[in-house]
Amino acid sequence: MSKKGLFITFEGSEACGKSTQIKILAERLSASGCDPLLIREPGGTAAGEAIRHLLQHAPEGDDLTPEAELLLFAASRAQLVREKILPALAAGRLVICDRFLDSTTVYQGVARHIPADETARINAFAAGGCLPDLTFLLDLDRKSSLVRMQASARKPDRIERESDEFFEAVRKGYLTLANNNPERIFLLDASRAPLEIASDIFEKVQIAVSLGL
Ligand code: Z5A
Numbered sequence: 001m002s003k004k005g006l007f008i009t010f011e012g013s014e015a016c017g018k019s020t021q022i023k024i025l026a027e028r029l030s031a032s033g034c035d036p037l038l039i040r041e042p043g044g045t046a047a048g049e050a051i052r053h054l055l056q057h058a059p060e061g062d063d064l065t066p067e068a069e070l071l072l073f074a075a076s077r078a079q080l081v082r083e084k085i086l087p088a089l090a091a092g093r094l095v096i097c098d099r100f101l102d103s104t105t106v107y108q109g110v111a112r113h114i115p116a117d118e119t120a121r122i123n124a125f126a127a128g129g130c131l132p133d134l135t136f137l138l139d140l141d142r143k144s145s146l147v148r149m150q151a152s153a154r155k156p157d158r159i160e161r162e163s164d165e166f167f168e169a170v171r172k173g174y175l176t177l178a179n180n181n182p183e184r185i186f187l188l189d190a191s192r193a194p195l196e197i198a199s200d201i202f203e204k205v206q207i208a209v210s211l212g213l
Contacts, residue, residue: 008132009100009134010136011136012174014148024195039084039097041099045076061158069112073108074104074123077126078127101126105119111169134186136186137174
């Protein structure tokens with residue numbers, strides 16, 4: 001299936017504002033006549049949502065090893081790519097995904113210490129060559145992230161219950177990734193006001209669309 005559309009992903013640590021920004025971007029795109037496909041990882045397909053439940057909420061997931069966790073994220077991604085993303089891109093649509101393979105590189109690779117070459121190999125197999133054209137990384141410090149999570153009053157899931165050290169590693173991992181992939185990853189200070197961040201994102205997306213990236 002050849003690719004004609006544009007594939008955009010959002011990344012960052014907990015409560016960095018991905019959902020908020022995706023919602024604003026989708027509204028702005030809709031207002032300009034574009035109908036983006038909005039999806040999330042893990043999840044986005046029937047099988048993927050079941051995997052998401054196991055990874056985040058089901059008691060059966062409590063003792064998952066880092067390796068099993070990595071493969072479950074990869075399984076969800078393999079299904080999502082082939083069932084939803086590739087057909088949408090082939091139809092020329094703009095696809096916006098809340099998290100994608102950079103999350104695996106950082107959470108399972110960096111924070112769970114799975115060797116980078118193994119993580120990269122499994123990511124490549126799952127994504128099958130389907131890579132984002134543009135990635136927005138919303139960078140937020142751990143303290144601000146905790147304040148936002150506490151304010152939301154939502155019960156933390158299995159991964160959100162990890163230590164400060166884990167999330168410091170996640171943040172550092174993301175910043176390294178952005179530094180190594182400046183052509184694809186657009187780093188944003190997520191502590192700013194939502195509409196200010198949204199303007200930067202919309203401007204970058206308009207450029208990407210006009211360049212036919
Ligand atoms: N994971 C993994 O380990 N490996 C993988 O390969 C993949 C994922 C794909 C998925 O979690 C978990 O899976 C995630 C990584 C792991 N684990 N953790 N931890 P998820 O999808 O359920 O949740 P999340 O991705 O961590 O996002 P979230 O908690 O839903 O947050 P968000 O979408 O980034 O933020 P938000 O909902 O837009 O905003 C959070 C709150 O902050 C909310 O009250 C907003 O009103 C507020 N907010 C948003 N923006 C602002 C600004 N700019 N200022 C002030 N307040 C704001």
